[in-house]
Amino acid sequence: MNIQEVLAQQVKAAVSSLYQIELPTVExxxxxxxxEGDITVVVFPMLRFVKGNPVEIGTQIGTYLQEQVQEVAGFNVVKGFLNVVINxxxxxxxxxxxxxxxDFGYVKDISSDAVMVEYSSPNTNKPLHLGHIRNNLLGYSVSEILKASGKTVYKTQIINDRGIHICKSMLAWQKFGEGETPESSGLKGDHLVGKYYVAFDKAYKSQIQELVNGGVDKEQAAKExxxxxxxxxMLRKWESGDEATVALWKTMNGWVYRGFDATYKNLGVDFDKLYYESDTYLLGRDVVKEGLERGVFFRKEDGSVWIDLSDEGLDEKIVLRSDGTAVYMTQDIGTAIQRVTDxxxxxxxxxxxxxxxxxxFRVLFLILQKLGYDWAQQLYHLSYGMVDLPSGKMKSREGTVVDADDLIQNMEETAEEISKELGKLDGYSEEEKKKLYRTIGLGALKYYILKVDPKKRILFNPEESVDFQGNTGPFIQYTYARIQSILRKANFDTGALGKDVTLHPKEKELLKQIQLFPETIQLAAENHSPALIANYTYDLxxxxNSFYQQVSILGEPDESKKQFRVQLSKKVGEVIQSAFRLLGIDVPERM
RNA sequence: GGUCGCGUAGCUCAGCUGGAUAGAGCAUCUGCCUUCUAAGCAGACGGUCGAAGGUUCGAAUCCUUCCGCGAUCACCA
Known part of the structure; x- marks a missing residue:
């Protein structure tokens, strides 16, 4: 039981004993x-129940606590705030x-109720960029946090492997590619395919311009x-199963998948189950037809099928085209049901x-509820803000993106530069150093993105790049490395570990902060917010570091105290590691 | 225009279900490496919490209106 739970009961008991009044809650x-003090009882809310002067009431409760509760060592009252000193x-x-x-802080008995987390879900016509990085880091981290909070979690994605966008890359490759492959060009598969997506757009734009110059109206030119x-x-040929088209589609998607796999591996994210749109894009149709019979949907004169959500404050929304083909929404309905079936x-x-x-997603969730699925109550859209550049929105087809692979490599190089300047890595092999640069570079990038509230949009300025000092990943990794350095030099003697040493104020603060870890995990899980973990870790x-600066650990003459500090440092290291694991960030032994 | 989100120090961000004098980092300026890693510590500077009303003993936090930024409202995905 943490101190707050203990005190809540005792404060209620105090009020009951002093004023014969039952308090519903204590703040x-x-x-x-x-x-001075460790935890504060706010007296003001009690005034609704207990009439009187807040300072007097606080003092009376404080006196009661000091006499009756062994954990309470003292108190003071300032205005309506009862500051309690815990021994x-x-x-x-x-x-x-x-x-x-x-793994202190993680819930160990895992619930049999599972949650599926979908993330990443890229289109397969271009490489991943910074926006995808945010998506991947968030999805992965939220999955890990949910696991630590006691849930079974399945990580998944839906790969958008069909549609006009892929045909654009395919067509451009046919026209301008001259048989180029990842092997022949030395390009990563996703980058190669992305190159032809850009090439398509360029050709498309110049054709429009030609038409416009020839006197065609601009809008019409864009269509024609x-x-x-x-x-x-080509898309029609693909849908009709044309062999050559499907073969090319498979080949080029294969290139992209290999490229994505490399990026995912680089980022340290993974999936338990993959869904492909080409496999599931027909599934929702049956559900829609069935829902149509049950009156959930209605058909318009032209044959298209809709749902009326005006009662919910939304509009009508199409779920099936007049020609009977699936739209985006249809697929998502089918995919959700498929997942719950699997x-x-x-x-x-x-x-x-x-x-x-x-x-x-508001519409999707409403539809699934109206279709009568009980799990539809538990759907959550982890909605995050866009990552924008100073120049504005990232657009793959215009080449104005921060490429994921490039960015990761940049971060590693920056980490290498800084490490070399500091020159603390004597005795490390080249291989060890390389691994370390990765750890630090990725740590900086991941922390930079995850520490921000998911809802907020991120403005990423490549010129200023990501910091390595202050509230950053490397700062936290550095602290971890420092702790490991101490542990390497320390002799462990748990027998000498004092059970009744006097705590230094800094030690007490550290213990308080450690105590918060379990509830922080729960809070982060409820809010789907890795940022809460990041900020917690930073505070810890x-x-x-303040403790480290003020208090000598290995230099402490009293063996009992010294052992306590060593063990405390070790525990802090463990919590840092556990917390960072939830963010998908590694910690180094040295740096 | 309707709907949703965001607006806190020069910049990037914290601020839990309303609570004490609104906190960090970066940047600028001071100190601290013959003692456990200075990617650190200690301090200074910096704020009409977008604006105005309201609710409350108490508002950055809740409500209303307005302003600014973004997204969205397709037989695109």
């Missing part, structure tokens, strides 16, 4: 640094209780450009998709 907050023993007991616990019409024809233990789905699709690390 707490951490005591501000400028006052060292409480924190020491807490520390001993978690000393040997592995020959290369676009060719692409549309994994019957799923009680919820988390969709990691940008906030430009907020409306789409700041606290440790």
């Amino acid at each position: 707490f907050q951490p005591t501000r640094k400028e006052f 060292d023993q409480f924190y020491l007991d807490f520390f001993h209780s978690i000393l040997d616990e592995k 450009a020959p290369i676009l019409m060719e692409a549309q024809a 994994f019957p233990d799923i009680k919820g789905l988390v969709y990691t998709v940008g906030n430009e699709q907020d409306y789409h 690390v700041k606290e440790f």
Whole structure:
């Protein structure tokens, strides 16, 4: 039981004993640094039940607590704030209780109810960029956080492997590629295919211009450009199963998948189950037809099928085209149902998709509810803000993107430069160094993105790049490395570990912060927010560095105290590692 | 135009279900490496929390209106 739960009961008991009144709740907050105390009881809300002067009431409750509760060592009252001092023993007991616990803070008995987290879900016509990185990091991290909070989690993605966008790359490759392959060009598969996506756009634009110069109206030119019409024809051939087209599609998608795999591996993300749109794009149609019979949907005169959501404050939305083919929404209905069929233990789905699709997911969830699926109550759109550049939105076809692979490589190179300047890596082999640069570079990038509230849009300035000092990944990794350095030099003697040492204020602060880890994980899981983990870790690390600076660990003459500090440092290291694992960030032994 | 989101220090961000004098980092300026890693620590400077009303003992936080930025409202995905 943490101190807040203990005190809540005791405060209620105090009020009951002093005033014969039952309080429904007690409000707490951490005591501000400028006052003495560890936890603060806010008296104001009690005034609704207990009439009187807040300072007097606070003092009376404080006196009661000090007399009756062994953990309470003292108190003071400022205005309506009762600051309670908790004795060292409480924190020491807490520390001993978690000393040997592995993965402290993680929930160990995993619920049989599962959650499926979808993330990444790229189109297969171009390489991944910074926007995808945010998506991947968020999805992966939220998955890990949900696991640590006690859920079974399946990570998945839906690969958008069909459609006009892919035909554009295919067509451009046919026209301008001269048989180029990843092997012949030395290009990564996704980059090669992306190159032809850009090539298509260039040709398309110049054809439009030609038409316009020839006197054609601009809008019409955009529809009639020959290369676009060719692409549309190619899509029709693909849908009719034309062998040559399908073969080319398979070949080029294969290149892209190998490229994606490399990037995913680089980023350190993975998936338990993949879904391909080409496999599932027909599935939703049956459901829609069935829903039509049950009156969930209605048919318009031209044969198209719709749902009326005006009762929910939304509009009518199409779910099937007049020619009977599936739209985006149809596929998503089918995919959701397919997933629950494949994994019957799923009680919820988390969709990691940008906030430009907020409306789409509101509609999707409503439709699934109206179709009567009980799990539809548990759907969550993890909506995140776009990553924009100072020049504006990233657009693959115009080449204005920060490429994922390039960015990762840049980060590693920056880490290498800084490491070399600092020159602390004597004795490391080239291989070890390389691995370390990766750890640090990726750590900087991942932390930079994950520490921001997912809802907020990120403005990424490549010129200024990502910091390595202050509230950053490397700062936290550095602290971890420092701790490991101490542990390498320390002799462990748990027998000498004192159970009744007097705590230094910094030690107490550290223990308080460690104690917050389990609830922080729960909070992060409820809010689907890795940012809460990042900020927690930062606070812990700041606290440790301050401790490290003020208090000598290995130089402490009292063996009992020294052992305590060594063990405390070790625990802080473990929590840093556990927390960073939730963010998908590695920690180094040295740096 | 309707709907949704965002607006906190020069910049990037915290601020939990309303609570004490709104916190960090970067940048600028001071100190601290003969002692456990200075990617660090300690400090200074920097704020009409977009604006105005309202609710409350108490508002950055809740409500209303307005302003700014973004997204979205397709038989595209």
